[in-house]
Amino acid sequence: MKSTDTVRLSLEGVSKTFGTNTVLNGVGFAFEGGTITGLVGENGAGKSTLIRTLAGAIEPTAGEITIDGRPLPRSAKAVIDAGVSVIYQELTDIPDMSLLENVLLGNLTARGGVKRQAENRRRARAGLERVGLGQIDLGTAIRELTMAQRQLAEIARCLIRNARVLILDEPTSSLPEADVETLLHVVTDLRAQGIAILYVTHHLDELFRISDRLVVLRDGHKVAEGPTSDFDEKSLVRAMLAKDLEQAYPYRDRRLGKTVLRVENLTAAGSKGNSVTARAGEVVGLVGLAGAGRTELLRAIAGAHSVSSGSVSVDDKAVPTGSLGKALQAGIMYAPEDRKRDGLVLDGSIESNLVYGDYHGVSRWGLLNFRALARKARDVAQRYQVRMYSPSQAVGDLSGGNQQKIVVARLSEREPRVALFDDPTRGVDVGAKAGIYDRIFDLAERGTAVLVCSSDTDEVLAVADRVYVLVSGSVVAEITRDQFEREQILHLSAGGNATNGTFTS
Ligand SMILES: Nc1ncnc2c1ncn2[C@@H]1O[C@H](COP(=O)(O)OP(=O)(O)OP(=O)(O)O)[C@@H](O)[C@H]1O
Numbered sequence: 001m002k003s004t005d006t007v008r009l010s011l012e013g014v015s016k017t018f019g020t021n022t023v024l025n026g027v028g029f030a031f032e033g034g035t036i037t038g039l040v041g042e043n044g045a046g047k048s049t050l051i052r053t054l055a056g057a058i059e060p061t062a063g064e065i066t067i068d069g070r071p072l073p074r075s076a077k078a079v080i081d082a083g084v085s086v087i088y089q090e091l092t093d094i095p096d097m098s099l100l101e102n103v104l105l106g107n108l109t110a111r112g113g114v115k116r117q118a119e120n121r122r123r124a125r126a127g128l129e130r131v132g133l134g135q136i137d138l139g140t141a142i143r144e145l146t147m148a149q150r151q152l153a154e155i156a157r158c159l160i161r162n163a164r165v166l167i168l169d170e171p172t173s174s175l176p177e178a179d180v181e182t183l184l185h186v187v188t189d190l191r192a193q194g195i196a197i198l199y200v201t202h203h204l205d206e207l208f209r210i211s212d213r214l215v216v217l218r219d220g221h222k223v224a225e226g227p228t229s230d231f232d233e234k235s236l237v238r239a240m241l242a243k244d245l246e247q248a249y250p251y252r253d254r255r256l257g258k259t260v261l262r263v264e265n266l267t268a269a270g271s272k273g274n275s276v277t278a279r280a281g282e283v284v285g286l287v288g289l290a291g292a293g294r295t296e297l298l299r300a301i302a303g304a305h306s307v308s309s310g311s312v313s314v315d316d317k318a319v320p321t322g323s324l325g326k327a328l329q330a331g332i333m334y335a336p337e338d339r340k341r342d343g344l345v346l347d348g349s350i351e352s353n354l355v356y357g358d359y360h361g362v363s364r365w366g367l368l369n370f371r372a373l374a375r376k377a378r379d380v381a382q383r384y385q386v387r388m389y390s391p392s393q394a395v396g397d398l399s400g401g402n403q404q405k406i407v408v409a410r411l412s413e414r415e416p417r418v419a420l421f422d423d424p425t426r427g428v429d430v431g432a433k434a435g436i437y438d439r440i441f442d443l444a445e446r447g448t449a450v451l452v453c454s455s456d457t458d459e460v461l462a463v464a465d466r467v468y469v470l471v472s473g474s475v476v477a478e479i480t481r482d483q484f485e486r487e488q489i490l491h492l493s494a495g496g497n498a499t500n501g502t503f504t505s
């Protein structure tokens, strides 16, 4: 691409106010074709809101956005036609349709005709080739693809619509580790093809690897901007948080009590003959590659999957398997990885989400005590560092990372006997991760047995007393904290053999 037709997107004095809350405050910066700009900031800093203004989804209260010097149109459709596409964290594809149909969504050359169809296939193929999916059969159903492939197909869909500006909001936060590499590779490839890329993530290491420039938002203000090489991890975090990060993850030595959770030979969808235990006060980690069955095991214990054999007990009492309700009665609670799908009532207020199904302490004679409810919500929000304006605000209006804190808070505040956390820090900023684990440690200290998994193995190793390594649906090793060796655990996760200090079951 010649430098004369390099696209340039520019923001000047962009502000956005919801009611009386100013979420973006006079933000200005520009980015152009052939570059990757990283946009970073704490949960609630305004990143997604900024993106929604660029996408034409919301109208800025003030300021100007231009593309190649001309005002960016103010409707979502017109923005796409102007060459600006946004990839959100949640996929928008339609799983039952074919790859071809999905890629052509919104792009279909109208009315059949053999020639048109051939043209459609050619365009789809060309788009898919640009994201490295040229080899996949166009008739493949979307649901048969991996998450990364689906995300890449969404990018292909944008490219077919002649996107020259691509904006990605936390694209890797729901991707398994191995797929992150593929996505980063494609994104740098698109830069080489002349696309202007704005990339939002809480994984700062990704930005140091691929971005050319960084823009830092704090409280809706742009507080720093410059070439990535001007920053290091420490200075970037300081710009984001306005302070140094004391520790990424806490660990506290705890007194472990008796075994609370005992799972024996559990076989369910994606989980083969697994035996695990957790003691009162213990934080037990599940480690494994994508698809190794971490989530499946947690879900089976939580009663979300029907179980073909094996048993679960809590405090030596058998828990009927395959029933969420029975597991809950036995004190087993599960915080799902997909907060949008089965974690929260997005239309509901923060207060109601926090007490959902548990009105203990906030009701009297069967009536909800609204003052007590608001007080409790305020107290929880403070302890979990939830950034909100009011406890009656809809959860759906909170930023992604702050919704995640509500999921963790709601479970922890109910004091379960067994707490199952599936990726509790997904989408949470570097400053707030430690806070989440601090609360999880509080819970453990009060005697709860905790099981946790994360897409970040280092995170699990930093916080767990003991880990189980899973490969292809089965536990292959159990390792206690004093024996943690990162390299060896990664080796085992990849299907390698145990050497010393571990056992293979
Ligand atoms: N429709 C809305 N009504 C009221 N407030 C809103 C609305 N949408 C967003 N906000 C508020 O704007 C602020 C910024 O949210 P935004 O989603 O932009 O943050 P973010 O930087 O993307 O955070 P995260 O890293 O957690 O995704 C938050 O305090 C949020 O509650």
Ligand SMILES: [Mg+2]
Binding pocket: 047, 048, 049, 399, 400, 401
């Ligand atoms: Mg966001």
